[in-house]
Amino acid sequence: MSVDTKDDVPTGQLPVVVEQARPGPAHSAGPARLVTPTFVVAWVVNFLQYLTFYMLVTTMALYAVKSFAASDAVGGFASSAFVVGATVARLVSGYLVDILGRRKMLLIALVVVVVACALYLPAGSLPVLIGVRLLHGFGYAFASTAVMTIAQSVIPDSRRGEGTGYFALGTTLATAAGPALGLFLVGSLNYTWLFWTTLVTAVLGLVLGVFLREPLVKREAQANQEVDKQRAAFSLSDIAHPAVLPIGSFMLVVGVCYAGVITYLNAYAEDRGVTTGAALFFVAYAVAMLIMRLVLGKVQDQRGDNVVVYLGLVCFAVALGILAVANQDWQVVVAGAMTGLGYGTLMPAAQAIAVNAVPAHKLGTGISTLLLLMDVGVGVGPVILGLLLSAAGFGTMYTVLAVLVVVAALLYHAVHGRHPHAKRGRLAVD
Template sequence: MSVDTHSDVPTGQLPTVVERKVPGPAHSAGPARLLTPTFALAWVVNFLQYLTFYMLVTTMALYAVKSFAASDAAGGFASSAFVVGATVARLFSGYLVDALGRRRMLLISLVVVAIACALYLPAANLPVLIVVRLVHGFGYAFASTALMTIAQSVIPDSRRGEGTGYFALGTTLSTAIGPALGLFLVGSFNYTWLFWTTLITAVLGMMLGFFLREPLAKREAQAEAEHIAQRRRFSFRDIAHPAVVPIGCFMLLVGICYAGVITYLNAYAENRGVTTGAGLFFVAYAVAMLIMRLVLGKMQDQRGDNVVVYLGLICFAVALGILAAANQDWQVVVAGAMTGLGYGTLMPAAQAIAVNAVPAHKLGTGISTLLLLTDVGVGLGPVFLGLLLSATGFGAMYTVLAVIVVLAALLYHAVHGRHPHAKRGRTVVE
């Protein structure tokens, strides 16, 4: 028996989570199936999308400076233009995914991404490069929203945290492989090799996307939801679903802290003389995340959201505290592992919370709301942190970020953690 308590609620209050009554042993042959062809294929396509992103994000600023004699500020914008395009797309990607269909929007966006990757090769000046980055970010936002929505639609409710964690492993792997691969291609060959590699990766993702289909029952339910969505007008709720805004604001704060890590890690390493440790930072991040995701997703399903989220917040605060004081390579590597247990835990945990806060036909809007607010934190964070860094230095900046994590913990408790459904698992054995 299943009782759905989802409903649209005012901002600032999350609805009671859906609880599924799981039949006892006499009625069930085992746990609901998680690894399905749809889930596996969505995982691969998602991994390829993020791999393309990470190969380029670490090389674009320097490419603009070297190839087009751009200033450091202009080169930085050439890199961050991707995030600008993605953030704009997030404003209505959820609505269009819900209204026009997940697979349809996925295929369109994968074609846009492939075209954008092809245009890196002939881009002859900085303005053209910036436009290509904007278009790439735009297509990427739609593709990631559609892929996550499709994957979430086939994850059993009783294994939501576990399934979301496994899906997030693709992003974790791309975080470890993408930057290293991009720097290797540029260092050992040239930027042309980099752009051809990203184009091949994007085309492969596009081709696999054509084979990605939801199960028949899911397609029928989606068709009905599309029909309902097409009859109503676009509204603010289609940009930011009220039920997800609270946990999204929590992730906005977390995103600011993560931006302080990924944006300034190289400059921090040169300043502190820990370049070797910085080179291994994301390797440690990925390894710690890969190991713990095998455990934390199940723990979230069985023991509730709080135990996982508070663990992630503690680990992230510790990581930032270590960075504030570190002056040896091994300390930076430890900080990388703790960041993996921190931010790498919080993002999939928040996705599971967001999915359970919205009805099935609003999955796209719910996911895009969370990603939009996280992107705002990651995108705008460096602007304010740059001013803080100039005034205080790296030690003080990372100390302030650790304090922001503590504030994020207080916000989480206020909007979600204090509620009973955050303290218990998603399954109740009858």
């Protein structure tokens, strides 16, 4: 592999290639190369971003209550302010990543994340803490969009599902390791140790980002001029790419269902007396996800999107159904594994679909559109579900969510699954 290290490209002009970034699937001499230095470094940077997020999201609410005598509601906002900042950033992150350059925006975002992590240490009041959380979420949204775009630019089209699945394993590992590490640091040491650990993690991500070199895509001058014209003016399509809105709307509904799991799992565990099972929930989630992503990405490439998405929906519906009736720890652990096979399968599968729906120069916008709609679902879900929970209890709430997954399946069929290209693998397409 030959990788160009030049990253100073004039604004509005597409860089020129050295490595074939998105090779076609047809008639190659062998499997297109998937694991490259760019892919590996991007994987690690993405993992570190999510590790920082999960270390803090599980500890911030209690920190605000203990340190600043905040109410539970305000403490919850201190934690979720991160999501607010990320959601606002997603409105423009894809556009700026596409216009200003993926690597440039990644480095700027990683610097913002480092600054935010450093500010947790001196933050001496609740408003300051909330401001830091907003800043951190803002930087995180840009960083995640940019690094995912870089990774997707080097995944061969013929191995899109497989490569996206491998890349998603970093998020899965962070899902398991982040909360456990955060709770360990707070429980065994103190919050100062937690903040120093997140700062070191953020700095390491920035250092790796400096060494990340994005392979450049060769384009003729005429193609560059056409793309420049398309990029000239900011429009609504730069916030939400029309081609990604269908699969994004599907993931918005899925996000509401997932919000019912991550938001209320601890309260559910105390109510049902299954705290041990809840503690192992995300471990089971990560293990199931790790095992199946080694297989399902290849299946998506060979057999099409539908087989993977419908499998994920069935598993997710079963997981929510189990939670609706569970009263023993082992049942909650099984639900965790099924959630890993369900939601953990759907997100990378949807990302592969979104990436294939947009042209190469709109990768950033495509990815940010999917993540924006997903964030809306996860953010709005707890508000709606909280009302349902207060009125009917956990059993009814999780039963309703299982039914909502069935609705999501119908929506998926309507917007994507019924089309011929969703029924056949990319390896079968010329």
